[in-house]
Amino acid sequence: MASSAVRIFVDKKTEIQCKKGQQFVIEGAPVNGLFFILHGKVKVYRTGINGREQIVRFAKAGEIIGHRGFGTEEYYSIGAIALENTSLCYFSKELLQQVLKSDPSFTYDLMLFYANELNKSEAKVKSISQMTVRERVIDTLLYLHRKFGNVNGYIDLALSRREYADYAGTTEEQVIRIFSILKKEKLITANGKRIGCPNIELLKKEISDHNFFLDG
Template identity: 30%
Template sequence: MNDHTYALLQQIVLFSDLTTEEINKVKDITISRSFPKKAIIFSEGSMKEAVYFIVKGLVKTYKTDEKKTYKTDENGYEQIVSFLKTGDMFPHTGFFDTKPYPATAEALVDTQLLAIPIQLFEQLVMNTPSIAIKMMRVMGTIIKDLQERLQGLSGKDVKQRAISLLLKLADKHGERRGNSVTINLPITNQELANFVGTSRETINRLFSQIGKKGILKVERNRIIIVDLAGLKEQLD
């Protein structure tokens, strides 16, 4: 297990600048955890106890919307923050923010994680400050990328936001074959609507319109972008 954990940590971007000795120190405080489909990994507002990295599976993070602007069929009102896959870290605030968890994290499928407890990590960086310095450099790049993605969605109408989301999911989760991309994610149109801040009916209508042009197919647990170039043209 230790060798396997070491190999997994090596592949994580956040630890890409660490030496073998430093990665081994991180490995020594890393815990393996498994969550079944629909399990809550942590809840928004609860004390941050660990930072997680996905070994296998899919995770959805979302914020509860007290104004009841966004609605789901099962979980009340929520605003989707992100869909995460193998290699991703969450929460995005990482190790250097002591505030409570900013969102709720839920396993979309059976999911395996690596967890690094905050308290143990703090002790580690006190003894080996070079780890914190190197990780903060990488975190700056990660946060900048996240900000650019969020800015990419602002100022657009619903159609542009929805198509931008599809393109983002295609890039992050898609399997490409030629000009088509299959997005294998067990997410509903309601969840997609929550992500872009609109209603399920609007998403249904938009996908139907794009589908009639032969660009998009929506099936159970997957979205097929039949014509990727054609979908990008819909942004114009």
């Protein structure tokens, strides 16, 4: 049974509706709380060298946005944009601090969540640093396939070639070239922004040495 503190926490939530393309976390803005995705898809990014966008991750229903800055930083180190019409649940920083101080079980669960996030982040950095550009693009395709699944033979997330590049850490031109090669090798199919992966096992085999499964 939920504690009284957690019940108060849930009762005081605020629901927010975001339209496709709407930004709801602004990089560099003061940290004021956390967002839980109730429905929809989101990209989380940070600004890199020369102002270029680097996509940190994609998120879907049930995931948290803005948690890495909570309690440790005054400003958000990331930005977040809805990739489709999205419903969010917002909890203020003050409310979170109140519950964390009064409910040890909730605090412990959140600590385990942070530990798991750190492990995944470290594993990703290690793997990406050892991958070729082709392997990074394939890793991106497998990550999106695992996270969002398939609809009618295509990954259930339509992204531009630039967004693929911003996540894989390469250029749009490289993504276009590698996609063209993968299509010729019949490892992927494409319909506009929709990408299909009919040969998942062959794609996995290409990067099996890098433990592709670590980044869920």
